[in-house]
Amino acid sequence: MSRRVASTQLHAAAAPSIDGYFDRVLKYIPGEVVAGWVTITGIIASVSSGDNAVLLWVLFGVFMLLTAAYTWKLTNVAGQPPAVKQIVIATIAFIIWAFALGGPFATIEGYSALWGSAALIVYTMAMGIVV
DSSP: OOSSOOOOOOSSTTOOOOOOHHHHHHHHSOHHHHHHHHHHHHHHHHHOOSOOHHHHHHHHHHHHHHHHHHHHHHHOOTTSOOOHHHHHHHHHHHHHHHHHHOGGGGGSTTOOHHHHHHHHHHHHHHHTTOO
């Protein structure tokens, strides 16, 4: 299964079918990058007892760039333009996942996991609507 969202269907017999709502949600969420983020933040929290705000913010920036690059790589199809919409949606999805999990955002005064959780639910449900 290709990670590129199929929004149109050609008439050829071997053409992929158009992705439905749940297929799009699965393809838009950068699961591998989120798993890496959860792992690295967990390691940092367990190994260090000091203030890790700067390190977490730097890693957050790196993982945002990795999300865009990784999604581009997975959706790159010869003869087709880059899946820019999917790359942007996946990168925003990573940002919202990181926000919901805390990480560097927990260092911001007034941060609430409630807002992160609400944003994660709303965005995840809404992004599947985008074709």
